[in-house]
Amino acid sequence: MVNNLAWLWSAGTQGKTSRVRRKIALTNQVAIFGCVTVLPYQLFYLVDGLSPYTGIFTVNLVFMLAYAAVLYLNYRGESTTARNLLVGSGCVHALAATVFLSSAAGGHLFYFAVAGFLALVHEQMRASRFILLPLGVGVLYCVCQFVFTPERALLTLPERYLQIMYALSVFGVLTLSAVFSYLFHREIDMAEQEMTRNNRVLEELSSTDTLTSLANRRRLDDFLERASQRLQRRFQPLSLIMCDVDHFKPYNDLLGHPAGDACLQRIADTLRDTVCRQGDLVARYGGEEFAVVLPNTDRLGAMQVAETLRLAVQDLSLPHVPGSEQQVTISLGVTSVATPATTVTPAELIRRADEALYRAKANGRNRVEFSEF
CATH class of the missing domain: 3.30.70.270 (Reverse transcriptase/Diguanylate cyclase domain)
Known part of the structure; x- marks a missing residue:
């Protein structure tokens, strides 16, 4: 399955160095998982009756389109814009979901995942920026946790629904972290194998006579x-x-x-x-x-x-x-x-x-x- 999906998250990686290709692939992977993570909630809203959930359903659709736009931007070669859109959409999406459903639904837990891959999707990051970005994510998490309580939620859901949503959020965050870690290391392994092959080719070229292909x-x-x-x-x-x-x-x-x-x-x-x-x-x-x-x-x-x-x-x-x-x-x-x-x-x-x-x-x-x- 991983190999079957690889063509999708490889958009925009052609002709790039292994370092840049790895970061673009990671951005695409997280965008795909952002869409996949929202699907169970969207199906729930449709099955339970869309009318009460029109607002949150629409918001989720908007952000799913934003995640799809990340793939398109990378395909167009605009990897920096795609990366910034992904990070911004992930943060705003988690915040919007928490405003609608409250912290009891666990949507704000995705801030942990956002903080986890911030350093990995950036090409270069100064120490000050590296500190400020996770710090900002942490502040947003605290705001969601302590300000947007169930009493302030725009949607009033039964307690059992909130517990199921929280469990799904935990599962989604853990799955996202585990899968993207696996894929990132997979990309590293592939890059190392490619580097080994390239080094072997370069070594062979440096020791081969160009005219006769014999040893030089x-x-x-x-x-x-x-x-x-x-x-x-x-x-x-x-x-x-x-x-x-x-x-x-x-x-x-x-x-x-x-x-x-x-x-x-x-x-x-x-x-x-x-x-x-x-x-x-x-x-x-x-x-x-x-x-x-x-x-x-x-x-x-x-x-x-x-x-x-x-x-x-x-x-x-x-x-x-x-x-x-x-x-x-x-x-x-x-x-x-x-x-x-x-x-x-x-x-x-x-x-x-x-x-x-x-x-x-x-x-x-x-x-x-x-x-x-």
């Missing part, structure tokens, strides 16, 4: 650092592969940057699809250079992965520059350390893998070379 240099450095520390404790090997696209500068210069970007994206997809073991990392190191981190992988395993990567890119059969019979290929440099020592830093791993990569390019490209540690 920042994530690579962090991953290498954590992998090295973890494997030092477990005495397991760690391997690193550095890949470079052969003759990429002429390709990029002759065919243009869009073609160069498309080429890098195809190669990045191939590397990611080929290195599919959970726990491994494929990253764009920079320009046309990529890195593959293989935790718990020794020299033999790393060389096999590197050769598989070389063949996978070669099998793409991407044509090189026009007039050339060559295809786009990659050269790879591999390094592996059997048991990472405290002196083996990520920078040292990258340096050794780069040495092997340069040797692969010097020996003819489209090949794999290994650098001893």
